[in-house]
Amino acid sequence: GEDVEQSLFLSVREGDSSVINCTYTDSSSTYLYWYKQEPGAGLQLLTYIFSNMDMKQDQRLTVLLNKKDKHLSLRIADTQTGDSAIYFCAENRDTGFQKLVFGTGTRLLVSP
């Protein structure tokens, strides 16, 4: 299909790890991204991964990429209440020019 899919909701306790999953559509996408959206704000780039990598770590964030299954995940270690937000994955489709297509978003709720 054309849609980048994510599960709608994830609830964790403070200090636990969170794993947010994404299935993208275009196997030729060169870069894949994770954006964070807090209430009433625009999207903020968290991290990205190049398609020839299968893992990228950036402080508390770990991105895993399975190109064969077109599956992307974001792991947040030691999740804090400030991590509560909506997380969007996005793929960079090359249609002659670079075009970002966003997923449906996963709302992460972190409880104390």
Added chain:
Amino acid sequence: EAGVAQSPRYKIIEKRQSVAFWCNPISGHATLYWYQQILGQGPKLLIQFQNNGVVDDSQLPKDRFSAERLKGVDSTLKIQPAKLEDSAVYLCASSPNRGQGNEKLFFGSGTQLSVL
């Protein structure tokens, strides 16, 4: 460095009225995007400019939506006439587009439109 500026922050109109949104991207950013984000969904690209030229407007409802970026800097998005289903947050984003194929978008806070 100043971020992407958008105005107004909120707008409430009645259906069939017209509305315009304004965006000032980060200085020097060549690419400007308008996204529509309906409640509970991810952002959907409406139009993408490279400097003052349109590179993608395939998902822009051209019978009612128009956008321009006359001098390759700021941009306006207009809806005329508005429909109920246009209620959404309209996000503007820009990227430096250094030709590396890694498009890092910087987003404004958006304009929340309610059509009654």
